[in-house]
Amino acid sequence: MDVPCLKLSAGNKIPILGLGTWQSKPGEVGNVVKSAIDAGYRHLDCAWFYQNEAEIGAALKTKFQEGVVKREDMFITGKIWRTKMRYEDCLASLKNSLKSYDIEYLDLCLVHWPIPHQHDGNDELMPTDDKGDLVYSNTSYLETWKALEKAVDDGLVKAIGLSNFNSRQIDDVIRNGRIKPSVLQVEVHPYLSQEKLVKFCQERDIVVTAFSPFGSPDRPWATPDEPILLEDPQLLDIAKKYKKSSAQVIIRWLIQRNIVVVPKSANPARIRENFNVWDFTLSEDDMAVISSFNRDYRFIVFYKTVNGQREFAEKDAPNFPFADEF
Template sequence: MAASTVPLVKFNNGLSIPILGLGTWQSKPGEVREAVRDAIDIGYRHIDCAHLYFNEKEVGDAIRDKINSGVVKREDLFITSKLWNTYHRPDLVEKAVQISLDDLQLDYLDLYLIHWPMAYKEGSDPFPEDGKGKIIYSDVDYVDTWKAMEKLVAKGLVKSIGLSNFNTKQVQRVLDAAKIKPVTNQVECHPYLFQKKLHSFCKERGITLTAYSPLGSPQRPWAKPGDINVLDTPIIKTIAAKYNKSPAQVLIRCVIDRGIIVIPKSTTKSRIAENFDVFDFKLTPQDLEQIGSLDCNGRLIPQAEGREHKDHPFAHGDE
């Protein structure tokens, strides 16, 4: 499977992103370097990163290896990173992107996202707590953060800017104030959280959706016995058998067939390859309807520690 066969999705600014990328959340140091190397060799050209994943240095090493050895050029790659909650203050935004650029050994990012709408107390601790174990918040408005993000585009540090984990009201607030429209909203998306409303809301406004945890994040550290395992769902297994594909491939294809960008994460070479091998089949409208019938607003990544923040996107019943 060659990189050239991955369809591109066009952003509202005219730039394009490969519809399938490699996610790096929860990819452990020591594993992620090899995973990114393997992914590039397999044909991935889109790598999704974030400062909070604490592995951008290793991702950067892998990218540098592949550029230096002539496997890819920088312009062949699409690299995303994200602004963490402790850097929302406008004067810290450029500092934050510079940390990611230095770690990734890049001159520019293809896409930079506000990771969450909630601002946390500024400083070196990513989860600043008071004496009672509660997160200390900052009162920075994400609209002001967005205006600082726009300056990064003007400076050539990033090509496109977007959002992550924003609900419809929050996306609209940014749009109302924006000189540069967000190109995407990266959110949790899988059969139990199908994101129909948010998808159509963003689509109407020319904003793409990017799906993280499309396989239901089976390794999420807070999962309890008996919790949803998306890969084990009978409907998914039946559809997978029909196409002679794995449940993971069906879940990834489901997102692609809805026109949503998708970034499944793995550090296992065989799975990274399997997740990429999804362009030789297509789900029918009936398949998609069946999968969509599983939707129960089953959010698996709740960001519980920021729940009392006024800008928490899910704590107040918003979508």
């Protein structure tokens, strides 16, 4: 079936369900993408930081050559990493990504984080100093935004947006930019419902995309004491009622909030299962129950332990987005 789409302020349409490609390993991501396209996915959420662009490009090329899909059938999102935020670096990074995907344009390109890292000419993902501390720069995300506006003018990308930005930073981009952000991509799931931020964006005609909708259980820094979202007893009860998995219920909860969702899986059966969410609708009561699980809990952020307490490792970084309420 055709996936329902939301219209972006840029004029193009984004499928409300896509495939996340973070942590899809080299050697496996190509088959993952091909399985997803065969299952009906037409939206791939990608990024240079994921270090798998060329393999995704090869998988796309195969599917184009097989005639399964055409380029215009696919919605492909890319992102500008923290080390690539200077104007020239941003444009160069975008062009390199297009070369890796072997396509002429992206449907959407996001500023991956508002936090800028020092860029010393190499492709180190998280530059550190001699003491092992992360090294930041003073590059403004507004400079990155100007570069993405130029990319729109040049036909390299159709829509542009933000990721991991807070409401104040989004307003800053709207105020100072020429093109309004079409999308905000952030972590959203029942333990981090982001109701205020979602409302803020939707009132401004900015579509919200949810990454890590299941709490990213395979994240490398997970600790044994953290909650496991997919095993939440109340969530499992609701899933049982609808004869669906807890993952399918979360996807449905997001879709019914008009939030685009990009779950990641490397398992072909799970990829198909995540796509099979069109034959049921959660009741208003069940939507409210799932929303009540919110505990403002972030899985996708760097933490450190100070005096036995967990705190944000990057709270002193330039433009750290999560100190504000939303």
